[in-house]
Amino acid sequence: MLLTALALAAPLTAMAAAIPVKLYKNPNCYCCDLYAKHLAENGFKVELINTTDMASIKQQYNVPEKLEGCHTALVGGYVVEGLVPAQFVQRMLKEHPPIRGVALPGMPVGAPGMPGVKPAPLTIYTLDSSSPPKVFASF
Template sequence: MTRRRLILMLTLVVVAAPALVQPGAAQAAPLIQATLYKNPQCSCCEAYAQYLEQNGFKVEIKPTNDLAEISSKAGVPEALEGCHTMFVTGYVVDGLVPVHIIRRLLVEKPAIAGITLPGMPPGAPGMPGKKIGPLTVYAVSKDGTPPRVFAAG
């Protein structure tokens, strides 16, 4: 084998090796598009958007002073509002909902308006502090059906 042929073979191995080690690596999953409405002064929402982007989402942030109205129109009861309201593939996601719960929503596609994690619980994605107990995420509807627990974790 000539030196030139050996260099060519080694080059092919180096170029092709990553694709062989991680099948499908060349075809990354498409980003999940989301629009997040937040209070202009809320910094935890910025951290939450970064968390989502690190987990396969493309987040468009829209500061607003009409957050309560946006949540209400989306079907989120006032008592269950989170610190921001996000829309993703036809669902409302209110508050600091962990990404694995959002992914479950998008896979199962239940007949609901969306989900919400009320308030700003410590340790939730985007929030500092230690998580105290499970995070309870509620399913909400636009037709007035009472909210129900969607996930806890």
């Protein structure tokens, strides 16, 4: 019976493979480390890439200054800027909208990686070159 259970579990493990993420961050940013942990706890396999030149990363991925967060992540062909909760990254990957990605500007308290109680709902915006940012979600 144990062998049967193991044989049945093997395909499930393969199907539940973690979603790869490359996360560019400043090596001294602790909130980015906490955010990476949040992603890992929610089905992502995070590769941390430390850099002291985040400005060039944001420029490379066309992140508008007003939408910048403390780090930039790449997942499933999308850019995820800032502390966007894993559930919204997963939603974007599932729905596959025609956008470049999503952004949660700044380092707002109450977002994953930033301890504390959020003072108000936080808004996640789309990253899209052809139009102004739109609201993707609020939490």
